[in-house]
Amino acid sequence: MSARPKKYDHKFKVHLLGDQAVGKTSLLLRYAEERFYRTYDPTLNIDIKYRDVEYQGKRIRVELWDTIGQERFRSTISATLKDIDGVVLVYDVMDSESLVSLGQWIADVERRCGDVGRVMVGNKVDLEESSGDDITASAACELAVEKGIPLFKASAKSNHNVEHVFDELIQSILDCKAALGQSASRSFESSIVTLHEDPENQADVSNTVLSILRKCLC
Incomplete structure (x- = not known):
């Protein structure tokens, strides 16, 4: 149902x-x-x-x-x-x-x-x-x-x-919500780039990405 x-x-x-x-x-x-x-x-x-x-x-x-x-x-x-x-x-x-x-x-x-x-x-x-x-x-x-x-x-x-x-x-x-969404998107893109360039920081960056996604979904 x-x-x-x-x-x-x-x-x-x-x-x-x-x-x-x-x-x-x-x-x-x-x-x-x-x-x-x-x-x-x-x-x-x-x-x-x-x-x-x-x-x-x-x-x-x-x-x-x-x-x-x-x-x-x-x-x-x-x-x-x-x-x-x-x-x-x-x-x-x-x-x-x-x-x-x-x-x-x-x-x-x-x-x-x-x-x-x-x-x-x-x-x-x-x-x-x-x-x-x-x-x-x-x-x-x-x-x-x-x-x-x-x-x-x-x-x-x-x-x-x-x-x-x-x-x-x-x-x-x-x-305000549109501006927040754009800021979160830029942070997400930056985190993805960092993850790609520095695999040793993978765990920290992955946690950051998850945090950003949660904010975007609220």
Whole structure:
């Protein structure tokens, strides 16, 4: 009896990171379930939602992790970053402190995850437009350029740019995986050449080749 075919070609684990009350939950629910609530209870645990999308002819399941934004839980959240494929880094465009904290979240990702898909999102742009204030724009652009992260302004309330944010994240994840695959391929080719030229190192090089193959197959 043959196994059932998977319903998707790729499955990506994505975390939404940022301070409490920046709108991580509202962005997640807007994207995953097309819902928005004017008030939310603070996230007290990790909540996971899914959305299946078609992107460039591929079926992709996005596994979305909503996280606690309170500072005292930062170490707990950082420990869950293992094996993620991408992050949505969220700040509130009306709260400059949330942008300052975002630099710390980015540092956690860089330390624990290495090269993964990333986007920065200035949420609640509807409030910025109604007030006429633009208190975080310059600093946000500087941080995004420094870290090489695409930056978007969005509104979970009005659904402005939400789809675009996650499309860009999926592309960023695919680009990272393609780059990793090319690097692994070059390492594999180098190991084969070394094995051919130096038979005495056959055991060590063979183990290296097997390690590379495992990474490629994960």
